[in-house]
Each structure stands twice: as structure tokens, then as C-alpha cells.
Amino acid sequence: MKRKISPSEEDYLKAIYHKTTADAPVVSTTLLAEEMGAKPSSVTDMVQRLSEKALVEYQKYKGVKLSDTGNTRALSIIRKHRLWEVFLVNELHFSWDQVHDIAEQLEHIQSEALTDRLAAFLGHPKTDPHGDPIPTKEGNIQAQTKMLLELAPLNTPLVCVGVEDSSAAFLQFLDKCGIGLGVNIEVLEKEIFDGSLLVSIDSKTQRISSLIAQNLYVNQGQ
Amino acid sequence: MKRKISPSEEDYLKAIYHKTTADAPVVSTTLLAEEMGAKPSSVTDMVQRLSEKALVEYQKYKGVKLSDTGNTRALSIIRKHRLWEVFLVNELHFSWDQVHDIAEQLEHIQSEALTDRLAAFLGHPKTDPHGDPIPTKEGNIQAQTKMLLELAPLNTPLVCVGVEDSSAAFLQFLDKCGIGLGVNIEVLEKEIFDGSLLVSIDSKTQRISSLIAQNLYVNQGQ
DNA sequence: ATAATTATTTAGACAAGCCTAAAAATTTAA
């Protein structure tokens, strides 16, 4: 029933998933090439193959989007990726900046039984170590109610719930600033000059750059 | 330092490792082809490439064996394979006949940190779920003192310590017979006619075929 | 020792995934 897809094809499906949104429903080959670290011509090749397999809808010069089956496949790979990240952090005690590249490999292991048992072993976690939601086995992914710290209201208790950039460099910098998921933040002041924020993190006041504020998600906290 | 090897190349190294012994130090392309489920001509191609990379020593028409670096790489893959099998059985509660194919994929994940932490997480196991020894990080593999049940002495307490054939079919059949690692066995009688054995397993007497006896390893028990 | 058989390698082909260079379509600017 389930046609075989190569790791490379899976990575493309994931990239298309991540690069399309409600208001930008298709992605260009150039953007996809950037995301994949490949040349646009290579992407065109791949997208044409995926189109023949009915995993994407592709129109020459018009960009590409996932088909329904492609979307389901992408969600399954993302589910595996995030479950493995939880395993690596919670069970093997990796830090949140070390797990992405390993999960990038583990997500391609093909065994439904393995994914099922891994999820059960981990207690069916809802989010990964970066605060991203884990799709269910059925392919449902919970919409996140979160806002960028940059746009959060002043003098309001907030809690850190996710990151926009999950590069090791950014995550390590957050560590250095004492910022992690679940940490309480309050924005005390916005500096007009450079966009930096004066914040209180766990009742300690510090100034953080606008670049951090643009890549950190928060929710209304207690 | 560590040159990249593809999953396919890794599987070949493993196959060469398994098919060479002290008294048969080289393996033929035909035998290797059988082991890999490929044609001999494909194997010739591959061993020539591996030879250029100095992972094997290959002489036209004379067969192939691992070089020192090839041997080290093979042991590292086998270490990963067996560690993952332990994880699947001990932590995810797979049965011993279900884990080989999954481990066949997991063994190719490239991350030394992952292997190290997995080993620690599992408590540095010495053997896998089939009784096979797990090489150390340094590449030391413990020689097993075990004998085929077929050749074991009569009326002697024995304990089951491994299998020669680890196919799902054989392992499931062993389950059905109540045979597993650590189970106590005693050979009561050898039947000349068909090579079958009358054995006592956990103090219950039953007859087992010679094919089982040829694929089951035992040690002197308590 | 020669012939027949078997094992092994070579030759040529193909698909997947990538590349560069060139052509074509689209978008932007004049």
C-alpha cells in the first residue's frame, strides 16, 4: 500500500511542507534549492519525479505544493523526526542544540511498529524539545497558539514555548542567556534605537537583542 | 579522519566480516553475492571500489577479505547493529525475531555520540538478544566459548547461549518450542535415524529436529 | 592433457541524485 520513498525524496517533502503556508501555498524551486542546499536545476529534477509519483502538485514556472498523500507522508516524517528528538533529549540526555542532525537521519528509518513503540515508550509526547508539535499517527498536527517575543505585550507574564530558528548557534546562545522552554519572561521595555528588549527572566533583568526576540516564541504565562 | 562510507558499502563490509573465518580467510564474489542478495557482477564492482578505498584486500579471481581499517569499520557497524537490537528488545519490548531488519537500518546512523550514549543508556551490554557479543568502542570483540547443541555431550546440564541462524522463522520456532537464551537444556538421547535429539527443556522432555540442534549454541550449565 | 563445466570479470545499460552551462519563460524596469 505504502510506496517506497527514498530519504532524499522524504527530505524534499518535508522542505516543501515547511516552506508552504496558508498565504503562500506554493514554493519556488529557488527557495527550495536554498532550503535543501542544492541547485535549482536539481530541485526541478526532483520535483518532476515527485510529481510523477503524485506526491506533489507542480506546474512549470509556477512552483510546487504537496498533494494530500504528500502531505500525509511529510507529517509522518516530521512525527518521526520530533519523536526521535524527544528520545535523544529525554532519554539519552543530549542538549536541544545537538539533536537535529541525528534526527535528520533517524526520521528515515522505515518501521511503523518502531514509531508506534517509540511514541509509547516516550509517553506520547505532544511537543519536541524545541516546542514544535508532534503530529499524531493519524496525521493530525495541533495548531500552536504562540507569538514572537518581539510582538508580545509589555509588562505581562510570558512563558517561552518555542523557537523560530532552531540552529545550534541560536539554541546555544539562548542557553547562555538562561532562556529555555518553560522559562518565565516579562518584557519591561522596548528600545526604539536597536529593537532590543529589556526583559526579566526568572526575576533577573537583562537586555536581549532584537534578533533573539524575532526568533523566540512565547505564550501568556501565569 | 573518518572517510564517509555509504550504507551499501557498510553492508558489504559486514557481509565480508561474517563470511570470512580463520580457516577461510577470503570470501568469493559468488558467496558474497548470495549473502547480499545481489548478482556476482555487482559484487565484483563493489569490491573493486572498496579495494580502491583500501577497505578490503581483493585479488581478481582469488576472493576478498577485510583490510585492518575495513575490519575496524565492520566491527563498528556490528556494534551499532547489536546495541540497537538490545534497545529494541529491552526498551521497546520487541521480540527477538522482529529486530533484525530494523537494526539493519539503524546501524547506518552516523553519530559517534549517539552510539556512546546509547551504549551507556543500555548499561553497556555485552551481548545482543541473539547471544552475539557486542564489540567495544575500541573494536574488541569477545571470543565466545560455545558449541552447537548437535555436538554437545549427553546427560550434561547445558544452557542455551546463542543461535547460528537468526532468521525470524527459526527464532519463532524456538519460541514455540520454549527455547530461548538462558534456558536450561539437557540432551538425553541422540536418534541415529534422523539426527533428532530427545532433550529436557526446563525439566520437560521433548524431541527436537537435527536442524534445530545444528543452529542452537549451548554452554556447560550450572 | 584436453575438454567441459563452473566461477568470475568485463562490457554496456539504467535509475537516482546531483552538477554546470545554455536556453527559455517570467518578472521588472525603462
Next chain:
DNA sequence: TTAAATTTTTAGGCTTGTCTAAATAATTAT
């Protein structure tokens, strides 16, 4: 609304890993 710039696709080539068919080496039988 043409012309210029940019984006995207096509053409052709390379590597890996596989195959089949043909050639060659090695082994076995006569």
C-alpha cells in the same frame, strides 16, 4: 510596451549501485 534582469527549465555529464549478456579464467571430469 519593449528591453533588461531574473528565475526556471532543459541539456548533457558524473557517480553510485544495480542489472544482463558476453568474455575469460579456473576448476573438474574425461
